[in-house]
Amino acid sequence: MAFKHTEYAGWGRALRASGTVARPDRASLLAALDPAPAFGMRRSYGDAALNHGGRAIDMSGLDRFLAFDAETGILELEAGVRIGEVAAAFAPRGFLPAVMPGTGFATVGGCIAQDVHGKNHHHAGSFGAHVAEITLWQSGTLVPVLPGTPLFRATVGGLGQTGAIVSAKLRLVPCKGTVMLVTERRARDWNHHLSLLDSSTATYTVGWIDATATGASLGRGIVEEGEVARGLVKKRAKAAKVPMDAPHFALSAPIVRAFNAAYYARVPAAGRTVVRPMADFFFPLDKILDWNRLYGKRGFHQFQCVVPLGAAGALRAMLDRIATSGLASPLAVLKRMGPGRAGYLSFPMEGYTLAVDFPNRAAARDLIRALEADTAEAGGRLYFAKDALAEGARIRAMYPELPAWQQEVAKADPARAYETDLVRRLNLRNA
Amino acid sequence: MQNWIMQHWVVLGAGSDMARPFLRRLAGEGASLFLAGRTAADLETLAQDLRLRGAAAAEVMAFDARDAADYPALVARLAACEGVLNAASFVGSMPDQAAIDADPGLIAGVIADNFTGPATFLSLLAPVLEARGTGVVVGVGSVAGDRGRVGNYVYGAAKAAFATYLSGLRNRLGRKGVHVMTVKPGPVETRMTAGMKLPFMTTPEAVAEDILQGIAKRRNEIYTAKIWFLIMRVICHIPEPIFKKLSI
Numbered sequence: 001m002a003f004k005h006t007e008y009a010g011w012g013r014a015l016r017a018s019g020t021v022a023r024p025d026r027a028s029l030l031a032a033l034d035p036a037p038a039f040g041m042r043r044s045y046g047d048a049a050l051n052h053g054g055r056a057i058d059m060s061g062l063d064r065f066l067a068f069d070a071e072t073g074i075l076e077l078e079a080g081v082r083i084g085e086v087a088a089a090f091a092p093r094g095f096l097p098a099v100m101p102g103t104g105f106a107t108v109g110g111c112i113a114q115d116v117h118g119k120n121h122h123h124a125g126s127f128g129a130h131v132a133e134i135t136l137w138q139s140g141t142l143v144p145v146l147p148g149t150p151l152f153r154a155t156v157g158g159l160g161q162t163g164a165i166v167s168a169k170l171r172l173v174p175c176k177g178t179v180m181l182v183t184e185r186r187a188r189d190w191n192h193h194l195s196l197l198d199s200s201t202a203t204y205t206v207g208w209i210d211a212t213a214t215g216a217s218l219g220r221g222i223v224e225e226g227e228v229a230r231g232l233v234k235k236r237a238k239a240a241k242v243p244m245d246a247p248h249f250a251l252s253a254p255i256v257r258a259f260n261a262a263y264y265a266r267v268p269a270a271g272r273t274v275v276r277p278m279a280d281f282f283f284p285l286d287k288i289l290d291w292n293r294l295y296g297k298r299g300f301h302q303f304q305c306v307v308p309l310g311a312a313g314a315l316r317a318m319l320d321r322i323a324t325s326g327l328a329s330p331l332a333v334l335k336r337m338g339p340g341r342a343g344y345l346s347f348p349m350e351g352y353t354l355a356v357d358f359p360n361r362a363a364a365r366d367l368i369r370a371l372e373a374d375t376a377e378a379g380g381r382l383y384f385a386k387d388a389l390a391e392g393a394r395i396r397a398m399y400p401e402l403p404a405w406q407q408e409v410a411k412a413d414p415a416r417a418y419e420t421d422l423v424r425r426l427n428l429r430n431a
Numbered sequence: 432m433q434n435w436i437m438q439h440w441v442v443l444g445a446g447s448d449m450a451r452p453f454l455r456r457l458a459g460e461g462a463s464l465f466l467a468g469r470t471a472a473d474l475e476t477l478a479q480d481l482r483l484r485g486a487a488a489a490e491v492m493a494f495d496a497r498d499a500a501d502y503p504a505l506v507a508r509l510a511a512c513e514g515v516l517n518a519a520s521f522v523g524s525m526p527d528q529a530a531i532d533a534d535p536g537l538i539a540g541v542i543a544d545n546f547t548g549p550a551t552f553l554s555l556l557a558p559v560l561e562a563r564g565t566g567v568v569v570g571v572g573s574v575a576g577d578r579g580r581v582g583n584y585v586y587g588a589a590k591a592a593f594a595t596y597l598s599g600l601r602n603r604l605g606r607k608g609v610h611v612m613t614v615k616p617g618p619v620e621t622r623m624t625a626g627m628k629l630p631f632m633t634t635p636e637a638v639a640e641d642i643l644q645g646i647a648k649r650r651n652e653i654y655t656a657k658i659w660f661l662i663m664r665v666i667c668h669i670p671e672p673i674f675k676k677l678s679i
Contacts, residue, residue: 004626023625025448026473061448061622064480075483089459089484 003036003055010050011043011292013299014360015388017050017421025061027078030166033057035139035417038164040080040107044114045302046388047421048159057164059109065089066167073172074132079109079165084283086170091278095172096228098130102333104283109165114385115157115346117337119204119226119282125340126348128156130171136163138412147342154408157343159384159423162412177230180204180281185271186264190219190316194352197336203227204281206335210260211319211328211356212253218323219316221334222267226281233275239286242293250294251359253326260330285331295359300329301388303368304355306337306348307380314378315352318371322356327364329357344405347383355386365389384422392426406431437514441465441505441556443494443549444522446474448621449571453519453639458486465509467494468522496522496548497540502555510559518556519569519642520549525586525623538585545589550596557604564608567646570597571614574654577663581678601651612645613652614638617659631658 003020010016024030038057039049050056063080073095075086084104086097101116110116115128124130134145134155143163145152155162187193187207197207202225209221249255285291292300307315322328332355339350358364368389375382381398382390396402409429416429423429440457442450445466457464458481466474466481471493478489492505509516524544531537553568560566575583576590594613601611616638618629633656641655654660666679 002625006626021626023622025451025622026446026470026476028473064476065483066476066479068483 003033008042008050008056009299010046010048010388012045012301012360012388013292013295013297014301015047015050015299015421017047017052017056019051019054019056021056021058023058023061027062027166030057030062030137030164035137035164035413035415037160037418037420038079038109039160040110041082041105043101043103043106043110044385046384046386047425048114048384049110050421051419052421059164059166060107062166063107073174074169075172076167076169077108078167079107079112081108082106083108083111084279084286086172087278087282090172091175091178094174094176096175097170098124098173099127100282101127102283102285104279104286108168108170109160112156112165112168113158113160114383115341115343115348116385117340117348119206119335121340121348122205122336122338123203124173125338126157126342126346128152128342128346129340130173131156131342132169132171134165134169135167136412137166138163139415139417142166150404150408151412153343154405154412155343157341157346157384158405158409159345159428160420161409161418161423161429163418175228177228178278179229179231179233180226180276180278181229181273182276182281183225183271183273184267185223185225186267186269187219187221187223189217190319193219193221193223193334194312194336196223197334197352200225200336206333208263209319209332209334209354210264211322211332212257212260212326214320214323218320219334220264221332222264224281226276228278229275231275233277235277237287239289241289242291244293245297246294248296248298248359250296251329256328256330263330295329295357298360300357300359301364301368302355302357302386303371304353304383304386305371305375305380306351306353306383307375307378308349308351311378311380312352314374314380315354318374318378319354321370321374322367325363325367327358327361327367329359332356344401344408345384345399347381347385349381351380387422387426390426392428395426396428402428403431437463438517439463439465439509439512439514440517440519441467441492441509443467443496443518443520443552445477446470447521447523448623449616449619449635449638450519450521451477452636453521453642454481455484456639456643458482458484458489461485461487463488463512463514465490465492467492467505469493469495494522494552497543499548499551502552505552506555506559509556515565516560516563517567517569518553518560519571520553521571522549523571523573523590525583528581528583528585531585541585542589542592545586546592546596550593553596553600557600560604560609561607566609568597568600568604568609568611569614569642569646570594570600570611571616572597574615574617574659574663576615578666578674610646610649612642612650614642614645615652615654615659615663617654617656617662631656631662
């Protein structure tokens with residue numbers, strides 16, 4: 001198994017790397033490789049999956065289900081399995097991953113290493129809360145990692161720094177069907193939007209926000225609530241593909257404003273309830289393969305922060321800054337998070353999280369830096385899975401358990417074999 | 432799509448990157464699978480994966496394209512299962528042409544992996560299929576077999592031989608109700624092509640989709656990605672005096 005020279009990028013395509021990558025598709029091939037940072041489908045937007053000038057191991061070929069116990073719902077699987085495949089294979093048998101991020105293409109290894117959250121975070125907590133065991137590949141040995149140990153807390157959300165995640169046991173949750181019953185309601189403005197999110201009792205809740213609406217409509221959007229249901233629904237249409245990099249004006253301000261207005265008006269004023277294929281609800285953008293190419297060659301950034309419940313006013317001010325900048329893209333999400341987090345460096349905190357995409361331009365980068373300062377001031381936190389621009393000192397201060405993580409990582413990887421571009425850029429491993 | 436339940440599939444080269452998504456699609460439909468390949472331990476892991484994805488059964492068979500001694504026993508095992516029997520061959524190997532030029536002794540292995548191995552197996556299986564009067568045979572060749580090119584002409588020659596064999600097998604089995612489909616992939620993102628930047632590359636997942644569509648439509652020959660049909664029409668029509676000077 002050889003490392004081959006490759007140019008590769010994070011999902012945002014603004015940060016790139018040039019280095020050697022090996023893609024083992026069986027455990028015996030992985031065993032023959034020297035330690036190097038592992039990545040999955042590279043759905044992290046920035047540089048969490050990159051190792052410029054060095055080696056990396058692409059784990060996406062190690063994607064097999066290993067064992068399933070229908071009594072306990074525990075599924076053992078290799079780290080490269082896409083989480084959407086778990087849902088597709090097990091929903092017909094009455095089980096679902098307890099937590100699913102916004103793309104079904106994220107691998108299990110990636111979900112663990114970023115301790116991702118889903119539309120049910122307010123009830124279910126983060127991904128790591130439902131992991132029963134992780135197997136790490138640490139410089140030549142397989143190490144089982146159990147919940148409750150410091151190594152587990154350093155591995156979940158740990159950005160791959162404790163070793164390569166090769167397999168895991170997930171506790172799936174029972175589900176009663178393979179379709180989603182989705183209620184969509186218009187949120188007129190910011191206050192209405194927050195009140196709909198606060199009062200939602202649904203299992204899955206997410207707000208789509210029109211980040212171009214200003215003035216009285218600031219914060220308007222659509223709140224979606226979903227429940228798993230039994231039923232029949234037309235099969236999901238085959239995924240479309242973006243065949244080439246779009247020109248830079250494809251997501252220019254007038255087009256985005258028009259798209260957002262149409263998206264908002266699509267839901268009747270009185271709201272509606274519809275039945276959707278499961279994947280359409282959980283992974284709406286997966287219908288368009290390589291949608292990141294819509295932002296053109298220069299790529300894009302996603303800004304995502306979470307602020308405490310009491311800082312909702314500060315988040316409103318941030319949204320106002322975004323809306324008046326005219327730089328936002330159609331894909332903005334507002335969500336209420338619960339307190340659940342499973343690792344030292346997990347992103348979630350109880351509060352509100354806002355995620356907005358921006359094309360990679362100087363004005364957008366300046367705006368994101370200003371938003372990062374706002375986040376810090378509001379006592380909030382930035383997400384390593386999205387970040388490409390943060391200052392090390394600022395983002396490190398947002399993670400109070402960083403010293404505990406550093407201590408475990410120093411023990412697990414004294415040779416610093418698993419360092420990535422993100423870890424170096426933000427200087428995460430040095431006390 | 433037809434009903435896959437009670438369908439048995441033997442897949443040669445089951446451990447290959449290209450076979451994996453195809454096997455998973457069959458598993459998802461509830462088919463019974465025989466995984467034939469060289470790396471039995473790895474195939475056992477894959478068999479378990481396929482069972483968990485819905486395969487009615489998944490059994491590993493040791494198969495080596497360069498050693499036909501065990502083939503009669505494998506065919507006897509397959510002949511013992513009731514229902515519809517289908518076969519797919521994904522076996523093949525593509526050493527660097529420069530390595531072959533330096534050591535022509537490698538040619539025999541390339542011909543065995545891409546042609547004589549799978550062809551010998553399919554010829555032994557053919558009477559079983561004929562007797563049943565139903566089933567599908569999928570043979571994976573390559574666009575490289577359509578014309579000899581400087582970059583991989585030994586591999587191309589082996590794939591061309593396999594394609595010609597499949598054409599004859601189609602002629603023979605078609606009369607008995609067994610459908611034979613030739614698949615000619617262009618470059619596919621697999622271990623064979625890791626690190627290479629090739630034009631109009633496709634993925635193993637897309638190849639699986641195209642194969643299943645081709646079976647449903649009873650196609651005799653498919654190209655995947657589909658654009659390779661057009662590209663190869665052009666390449667095959669370049670006059671030899673010009674073609675011999677090109678490095679495409």
